[in-house]
Amino acid sequence: FPTRRSSDLSITIPANIKRIERQAFNSCEALTEVQFAAGSALEYIGESAFASCEALGKFNASEAGTFVIPASVTEIGKMAFVHVTAMERLLFAEGSKLTTIGNLAFSGHHELYNPNSDVEGMDKLSDRTNLLKSVTLPKSLVNLGLHAFRYCNNLEEISVEAGNSSFKVENGALLTADGSRMILYPAAAPAASFEMPGSVREVESYAASNTVSLEEIAFSDRLERIGDYAFSFCTGLLEINLPAALTTLGEAAFGGCTAAVTLQFAEDSEDLKSIAPYAFAECVSLQSVAIPACVTEICEGAFVYCEGLKTIVIPDNAALETIGAYAFNACIGLEAFHVTSKVLSIGNYAFALDQKLQSLTFAENCSIESIGDSAFWFCDIRTLELPASLITVVKEQTSDLIGSRYVGDYAFESNVNLTTVTFREGFQMTALPTHFFANTGIERIVLPDSIVSLGVGCFQDCAATEIVLGKRVSQLDKYTFMGSKLEKITLPASVSVMPIHTFSGCENLKEVTLLGVATIGNYSFNGCTALEQITLPASVSSIGMAAFSNCTSLRTIYINAISVPALDSSALNGCTALEHIYVPASAVRSYQRAAVWINYKDIIAEKPVAAQQTASLPVLLPEMAADIKRAA
Numbered sequence: 001f002p003t004r005r006s007s008d009l010s011i012t013i014p015a016n017i018k019r020i021e022r023q024a025f026n027s028c029e030a031l032t033e034v035q036f037a038a039g040s041a042l043e044y045i046g047e048s049a050f051a052s053c054e055a056l057g058k059f060n061a062s063e064a065g066t067f068v069i070p071a072s073v074t075e076i077g078k079m080a081f082v083h084v085t086a087m088e089r090l091l092f093a094e095g096s097k098l099t100t101i102g103n104l105a106f107s108g109h110h111e112l113y114n115p116n117s118d119v120e121g122m123d124k125l126s127d128r129t130n131l132l133k134s135v136t137l138p139k140s141l142v143n144l145g146l147h148a149f150r151y152c153n154n155l156e157e158i159s160v161e162a163g164n165s166s167f168k169v170e171n172g173a174l175l176t177a178d179g180s181r182m183i184l185y186p187a188a189a190p191a192a193s194f195e196m197p198g199s200v201r202e203v204e205s206y207a208a209s210n211t212v213s214l215e216e217i218a219f220s221d222r223l224e225r226i227g228d229y230a231f232s233f234c235t236g237l238l239e240i241n242l243p244a245a246l247t248t249l250g251e252a253a254f255g256g257c258t259a260a261v262t263l264q265f266a267e268d269s270e271d272l273k274s275i276a277p278y279a280f281a282e283c284v285s286l287q288s289v290a291i292p293a294c295v296t297e298i299c300e301g302a303f304v305y306c307e308g309l310k311t312i313v314i315p316d317n318a319a320l321e322t323i324g325a326y327a328f329n330a331c332i333g334l335e336a337f338h339v340t341s342k343v344l345s346i347g348n349y350a351f352a353l354d355q356k357l358q359s360l361t362f363a364e365n366c367s368i369e370s371i372g373d374s375a376f377w378f379c380d381i382r383t384l385e386l387p388a389s390l391i392t393v394v395k396e397q398t399s400d401l402i403g404s405r406y407v408g409d410y411a412f413e414s415n416v417n418l419t420t421v422t423f424r425e426g427f428q429m430t431a432l433p434t435h436f437f438a439n440t441g442i443e444r445i446v447l448p449d450s451i452v453s454l455g456v457g458c459f460q461d462c463a464a465t466e467i468v469l470g471k472r473v474s475q476l477d478k479y480t481f482m483g484s485k486l487e488k489i490t491l492p493a494s495v496s497v498m499p500i501h502t503f504s505g506c507e508n509l510k511e512v513t514l515l516g517v518a519t520i521g522n523y524s525f526n527g528c529t530a531l532e533q534i535t536l537p538a539s540v541s542s543i544g545m546a547a548f549s550n551c552t553s554l555r556t557i558y559i560n561a562i563s564v565p566a567l568d569s570s571a572l573n574g575c576t577a578l579e580h581i582y583v584p585a586s587a588v589r590s591y592q593r594a595a596v597w598i599n600y601k602d603i604i605a606e607k608p609v610a611a612q613q614t615a616s617l618p619v620l621l622p623e624m625a626a627d628i629k630r631a632a
Helices: 122-127 585-593 597-603 609-615 622-631
Strands: 009-013 031-036 066-069 089-092 134-137 157-160 167-170 173-176 181-184 193-195 216-218 239-242 262-265 288-290 311-313 336-339 359-362 383-386 420-423 444-446 466-468 488-491 511-514 533-536 556-559 580-583 604-606
Touching (some): 262 288, 466 488, 580 585, 585 597, 597 604
Parallel strands (some): 193 216, 239 262, 336 359, 383 420, 488 511
Antiparallel strands (some): 173 181
């Protein structure tokens, strides 16, 4: 049938029709009523046959909102009546021969919530529903598909006709006949408490999702598995006390339980190995959690947006190895976290935006190798001691950045009150990644000798007045120290290239020692307004665009290079105080005649003797160099 008509459509299915095939009336917007001729032989209603017929209010019935499945029907296909929002009462005609109801057959909506694409939107699920209030399943029913009544948020009661050998109802919940599996608890059941039958070992996915009246659940002591979204959006639930027998906790099992204050795992829990993705996401009232020692993995987003969470307790003997991406993201009340000894990796954004997280500590015998991108971005960490076990792996060598072993970009960026960082003995990382300590309050930092390279903006906008580089540092990336509060720094002889904007905007930089630089990149010292003099080493071969532009206090440049380095025409723009460019005696005329340098020929001269002596002093004796400068 066509999906759109200009007027209401009422149809009668002839008695000889045995099958309504797949999508026969799917999204037929004008369909308001379906009746069946007397003696109907209908046996099969196919997949999505009446899906999204939102105006359909009568089905084999005279009363609005009532749907009566003919007795002759033996099978209802998956999603057959999904998103039929006017359905209020679902009945099966006397003598029903129905044996099979397919997946999502009467679900309020067919879509699944995807936390990976919308971690803030879990509450959107609560809007997906129909008006169905009660259901009595016929005694002939043998097969009930997954989520057959999912998102039926107005469902108050479900019952089973006497004589059914496959299903039963106990304490208001639909169970398999043996009682081992809980299939459904009506979302609109009025009871404030629910005692799960002691026979239950498994709760199906979505079984009690959106049950808003529930404040208390007494779980079966034999419960082993809780399915995905099983108790999600039980917004009245105050406590979650999980039994010791639990082995599997599904994705978003308790996601969106916004009133839950307490989460308690059984003290003798031994078999639960994983806290599933988004298991307790958006439990905004949750205040504390103790992770069982048996858990090896806290998965992606497990506690994301638990805004009231202040305390996480993990025992010293914990088996925990993995803290997944977003695991504790936006837990804005969290104040401290201790990384236990067996933890190997912390995922991307795991603690990002935890704005009260002041204390981050690592066990003495810590095994951690990997900290993901932005793992502690925008926290309030005050001091940091990085363990020796951290390693460096180039990201491009890995296919799965969440599960791989590497230390990520932006890991500690914007911890504005982070003042002290130290590195444990034996520290083995060879690179500090992009923006690793950017926009932090670090006052002074001494890098270990293992460090070879500094990533893009590694110390950008950092408060450090002094950064001591290790002797093996050889590679700087762009913006390395841009906008920082640096006052002095030495680039070791192993650094030959200063990339673009290396010290750009370092307004407090007064003292720079360059020992082996060949290339001074574009904007390297742009806007270093406190810099009064600088010595360029004999190795310098090029000075890039705007390299010293707007260094308004720069008066003197000493150059030890005999071969005239290439100078960009804008390199010294805005150096309004520049008075002297001192070069080796044998090269004065070469500089004065060279391209671009000729523009400064009047201030190019032979280096004074004292300056030559100073330039030749060993780096290990800076105090002697200072004395000679003062004497001169």
